[in-house]
Structure formats: structure tokens, C-alpha cells
Amino acid sequence: MHPRFHTAYSELSATLQSALRPYFDAPGFPAMLTAEQLETIKQYSGLSDDALAFALLPLAAACSLTPISHFHVGAIARGVSGNLYFGANMEFSNAPLQQTVHAEQCAITHAWLRGEIGLTAITVNYTPCGHCRQFMNELKSGTRLQILLPERAPATLGDYLPDAFGPKDLDISERLMSPVEHGFQLASDDTLVKAALAAANHSHAPYSKAHSGVALEAEDGTLYAGRYAENAAFNPSLPPLQAALILMNISGGNCQKIHRAVLVEAKNATLSQWDATRSTLATLGCQNVSRVTF
Ligand SMILES: O=c1ccn([C@H]2C[C@H](O)[C@@H](CO)O2)c(=O)[nH]1
Numbered sequence: 503m504h505p506r507f508h509t510a511y512s513e514l515s516a517t518l519q520s521a522l523r524p525y526f527d528a529p530g531f532p533a534m535l536t537a538e539q540l541e542t543i544k545q546y547s548g549l550s551d552d553a554l555a556f557a558l559l560p561l562a563a564a565c566s567l568t569p570i571s572h573f574h575v576g577a578i579a580r581g582v583s584g585n586l587y588f589g590a591n592m593e594f595s596n597a598p599l600q601q602t603v604h605a606e607q608c609a610i611t612h613a614w615l616r617g618e619i620g621l622t623a624i625t626v627n628y629t630p631c632g633h634c635r636q637f638m639n640e641l642k643s644g645t646r647l648q649i650l651l652p653e654r655a656p657a658t659l660g661d662y663l664p665d666a667f668g669p670k671d672l673d674i675s676e677r678l679m680s681p682v683e684h685g686f687q688l689a690s691d692d693t694l695v696k697a698a699l700a701a702a703n704h705s706h707a708p709y710s711k712a713h714s715g716v717a718l719e720a721e722d723g724t725l726y727a728g729r730y731a732e733n734a735a736f737n738p739s740l741p742p743l744q745a746a747l748i749l750m751n752i753s754g755g756n757c758q759k760i761h762r763a764v765l766v767e768a769k770n771a772t773l774s775q776w777d778a779t780r781s782t783l784a785t786l787g788c789q790n791v792s793r794v795t796f
Pocket residue numbers: 568571573575590591592593602603604605606629630631632634
């Protein structure tokens with residue numbers, strides 16, 4: 503088991519520890535549980551879907567990177583497939599606070615990058631901030647998304663975000679996580695460029711059309727690619743670097759050990775991820791960054 507889970511795991515009931523052990527002990531545990539695995543865990547532990555998601559929250563929170571706040575937020579997204587995806591907040595020392603990833607953004611992006619095409623619910627250990635409520639309003643589920651919080655009755659995003667502003671106010675019909683293939687092409691044999699291009703082809707940028715993707719190569723050669731996710735209110739948008747860092751961190755990789763990074767983005771677009779990508783990567787100790795445009 504990844505050492506980050508040790509403390510939270512030891513605090514679970516003995517029954518739940520035995521039910522979860524085969525998954526957490528598997529090499530390269532992806533910080534997600536499939537619908538099929540969840541059935542087995544529920545039968546063994548006697549927990550309901552929601553009770554199990556709550557019980558898993560401390561394990562999700564154990565994935566947080568919080569050098570600034572030391573405040574551990576955990577979130578668990580339930581995909582339309584029935585799978586659960588862990589998420590945690592991620593802060594970056596020496597970078598502006600705007601580069602922070604919230605636990606809810608982490609869980610949602612994690613689900614999206616593993617191929618999920620929508621969510622039914624999100625369970626969080628603290629009430630979601632306004633920025634996260636707005637981020638969630640970009641999903642196709644809209645204000646129907648279930649929000650599950652400790653010691654609160656189940657509610658919907660609409661309950662937490664009344665009179666919501668969203669994509670339809672800007673006449674945008676695309677929604678975050680809905681499958682897309684933009685079809686951009688590049689002639690390159692570099693696997694990192696190809697991975698970043700594939701990410702850009704699945705990115706959600708209906709407002710600026712400045713589609714982009716980032717691919718990171720870890721020291722052990724593992725690749726992690728992230729897609730840009732825009733938001734109708736602009737500021738809650740998630741940059742492609744953050745999406746790639748989410749996948750790297752949640753998969754158990756070390757964001758301070760990035761060997762090489764590539765940003766692929768649209769040429770002559772109204773905005774660019776280049777400066778932010780390069781400067782945030784520099785704070786993580788990675789200078790080997792290149793930009794390729796299509
Ligand atoms: O909805 C919220 C509110 C805050 N945080 C994180 C961001 C930052 O890392 C820390 C303090 O705000 O908590 C979340 O992850 N989700």
C-alpha cells in the first residue's frame with residue numbers, strides 16, 4: 503500500500519480494512535474503485551453506497567498536497583458507470599495561490615481522465631466552496647448532481663448553487679466530461695507530444711477555443727496527460743498542467759520528480775497556457791518543458 507494511506511487506513515474498522523486490502527495492496531493502486539469491486543466491498547462490509555463513500559473520504563484526503571494550508575480536503579466522485587474516483591486538494595509552494603487544485607476539481611478531473619462521461623454524485627469532507635460549486639455547474643448533470651456531505655441531508659448542486667450562472671448563459675451547448683474529439687493533428691513521433699495532443703483533442707475549451715493538453719514524463723518513464731477544462735465563469739477553469747498533475751499525484755507519482763513536460767496548444771489562439779505551465783513546473787523543479795502548437 504502507498505505509505506500516504508497508512509494512517510487513514512489504520513483508523514478504518516477491521517472489517518472495512520479486510521474488505522479494502524486486496525485493492526489498496528495491489529501494486530499501482532489507481533485511487534479508484536470499480537463498480538464491480540464496490541459490490542464486493544459492500545457485501546463484505548455491509549455498508550451502503552453512500553456510507554462506503556463517506557468511509558473512504560479520509561483515504562482520499564490522504565492524497566492531498568498541502569504545503570501552504572496543511573488543510574486536507576478529500577472528495578470522491580461517483581461516475582455514471584458506478585465507479586468511484588478519489589480526489590484531494592493540491593497546493594504548490596512558490597506558485598500563486600491561483601494554481602491550487604481543489605479536492606472536488608481533482609476528483610472530477612480524475613474521473614474524466616479515466617474515461618468517465620458524467621457523474622451522479624460527489625462526496626466531500628467539507629462543504630464545497632463557491633469556486634467548486636461553479637466548477638461542478640459545467641457538467642452535463644448541471645444542478646442535478648448529488649452533493650453528499652457529513653452530517654447534512656443529501657442535496658443537489660442546485661440546493662448549494664441557487665440562481666446558477668452556467669454555460670447556457672453564454673449560449674454554449676458543450677459540457678465538461680461529455681465525449682469530444684476535436685481532430686487536431688501534428689506530425690511527431692515523440693510519445694509525450696502525442697499524449698499531449700490526444701489530451702488537447704479531448705479538452706473542454708468552448709469559450710476561448712484555445713484547446714490544450716499537457717503530458718508529463720515521470721523519472722521512471724510513466725506518462726501522465728491532462729486536458730484543459732474551461733468554465734463559464736472563466737476563473738474556475740482548470741489549466742491542462744493541473745489536470746496532468748492531478749493524474750500523476752492521484753496515481754501515486756511524485757509531482758516534484760518530473761523529468762520532462764510538453765504543452766500542446768492551438769497556434770495564434772486568444773490565450774496561451776505557456777507562461778503559467780512553464781512557471782508552475784519550475785516551482786516543481788522541472789525546467790525541461792517544451793511547447794508544440796497545432
Ligand atoms: O471547496 C474547497 C475549499 C477549499 N479547498 C482547499 C483549497 C486549499 O488547498 C485549501 C484551503 O482553502 O483547501 C478545497 O479543496 N475545496
